[in-house]
Amino acid sequence: MHAPLTVDTIRDAPKVLLHDHLDGGLRPATVIELADAAGYRGLPSTDAAELGGWFLAAAHSGSLVRYLETFGHTVGVMQTADALVRVAAECAEDLAADGVVYAEVRFAPELHVEAGLELPAVVEAVLEGFKVGTARAAERGRHIRVGCLLTAMRHAARSREIAELAVRYRDLGVVGFDIAGAEAGFPPTRHLDAFEYMRQQNAHFTIHAGEAFGLPSIWEALQWCGADRLGHGVRIVDDITLGADGTPRLGLLAAYVRDKRIPLEMCPTSNVHTGAAKSLADHPIGLLTQLRFRVTVNTDNRLMSDVSMTSEMTALADTFGYSWADLQWFTVNAMKSAFIxxxxxxxxxNDVIKPGYAALMA
Known part of the structure; x- marks a missing residue:
C-alpha cells in the first residue's frame, strides 16, 4: 500500500532542484547575524520571525520589481568571504534536510564585490561553503550534491566576464551559466556574446525567460541565444489555445518547446507572488504537465516565498491531485535536465531517485 502523501513523507522523498537563488534562501536569523557583524543597518526588523514575515509580505506584492527589491537586504549582508561561505553551507544543509539529493543553486558574483572581493574570490567562497555544507549534511545521514550556476544581471554589462568565470570553474563545482533580473527592456539578446562563448566552450546555460515577459522573451532565449533550459517559462502557455471542445492546440513555439523536450524550471509559488500566475490552481504547470512538457518543480527563493521543495510538492499534490508517480515524474524530469x-x-x-519513490509506492 502506498505511503500517504503528507508533508513528512514528501520531505523524505528524493527531490531535485534546478532553480534556486542563493541570495533568496537565507535563514532570517542568519540575515540578522550577518547584518550585525557587517554593520548593516537597513533591515526592517531584527527579530527573525518578524523579518521572515516581512520578506514574505514584500514578495507577495504581485510585482516582480517589488519582489526583486527584497534582495537588497540579503545581498547587502553577503559581501565578505566568511558570509558567503556561511550562507552557501547553510543552503546545502537546508536543502539536504528537505530531502533534496541534487541541487543547482545560482547566484550573481557581480553583486558581491561591494566590500572589495574580486570575482574569483566570491566564487571560491561559495564553492567552499557548498563543500562544507554537503559534508555537514552527510554527517547527519543526508546526502546531497550541489552544483553552482553563475548568474549575470541582464541590466548590467558583465555577462561575458561571468560566462568566462563559469567556464574557468566548471571542473570545481560550477555547472553552468544564467542571466537574471527584470525581463522587460532587457532582452536576452543583449548578452548574445556570452551565450555564444558558452556554446563555443561546450558549456551549459539556462536563461530566465517567460516569467514577467511573454513569448518574445522565450523565443529569443531559445532561437537566438540557444538556451538549454528556460528559467520559469510560464508564458509558453500563451502559445496554447483551447478549442471549443476544450482540446489544447499548440502554436509553433509551444510545440517546439515540447517536441525538443526543453526543460521548464517552474516555480509555482514564486510565480503567484510575482503576479505571473493568479493562483496555484490557475498556474500553467497544471496544463503543461497534462500536455507532458518537460516540467520541473523548483523553489526560486525559499526565504522570500517561504517555501521548500517539500511545500511546493505538497501544494501541487493538494491542488492538482498529483500522486507519487507524478512527483517522481517531476523529479526524474529535473534530474534528466541537470547540467552534470x-x-x-x-x-x-537509478540508484537514488527511483528506489526512493519505489519504497514510498510499495
Missing amino acids: GFDERLALI
Whole structure:
C-alpha cells in the first residue's frame, strides 16, 4: 500500500532542484547575524520571525520589481568571504534536510564585490561553503550534491566576464551559466556574446525567460541565444489555445518547446507572488504537465516565498491531485535536465531517485 502523501513523507522523498537563488534562501536569523557583524543597518526588523514575515509580505506584492527589491537586504549582508561561505553551507544543509539529493543553486558574483572581493574570490567562497555544507549534511545521514550556476544581471554589462568565470570553474563545482533580473527592456539578446562563448566552450546555460515577459522573451532565449533550459517559462502557455471542445492546440513555439523536450524550471509559488500566475490552481504547470512538457518543480527563493521543495510538492499534490508517480515524474524530469554528466545523472536516477519513490509506492 502506498505511503500517504503528507508533508513528512514528501520531505523524505528524493527531490531535485534546478532553480534556486542563493541570495533568496537565507535563514532570517542568519540575515540578522550577518547584518550585525557587517554593520548593516537597513533591515526592517531584527527579530527573525518578524523579518521572515516581512520578506514574505514584500514578495507577495504581485510585482516582480517589488519582489526583486527584497534582495537588497540579503545581498547587502553577503559581501565578505566568511558570509558567503556561511550562507552557501547553510543552503546545502537546508536543502539536504528537505530531502533534496541534487541541487543547482545560482547566484550573481557581480553583486558581491561591494566590500572589495574580486570575482574569483566570491566564487571560491561559495564553492567552499557548498563543500562544507554537503559534508555537514552527510554527517547527519543526508546526502546531497550541489552544483553552482553563475548568474549575470541582464541590466548590467558583465555577462561575458561571468560566462568566462563559469567556464574557468566548471571542473570545481560550477555547472553552468544564467542571466537574471527584470525581463522587460532587457532582452536576452543583449548578452548574445556570452551565450555564444558558452556554446563555443561546450558549456551549459539556462536563461530566465517567460516569467514577467511573454513569448518574445522565450523565443529569443531559445532561437537566438540557444538556451538549454528556460528559467520559469510560464508564458509558453500563451502559445496554447483551447478549442471549443476544450482540446489544447499548440502554436509553433509551444510545440517546439515540447517536441525538443526543453526543460521548464517552474516555480509555482514564486510565480503567484510575482503576479505571473493568479493562483496555484490557475498556474500553467497544471496544463503543461497534462500536455507532458518537460516540467520541473523548483523553489526560486525559499526565504522570500517561504517555501521548500517539500511545500511546493505538497501544494501541487493538494491542488492538482498529483500522486507519487507524478512527483517522481517531476523529479526524474529535473534530474534528466541537470547540467552534470549523463552517467552521473543516470546513477542518481537509478540508484537514488527511483528506489526512493519505489519504497514510498510499495
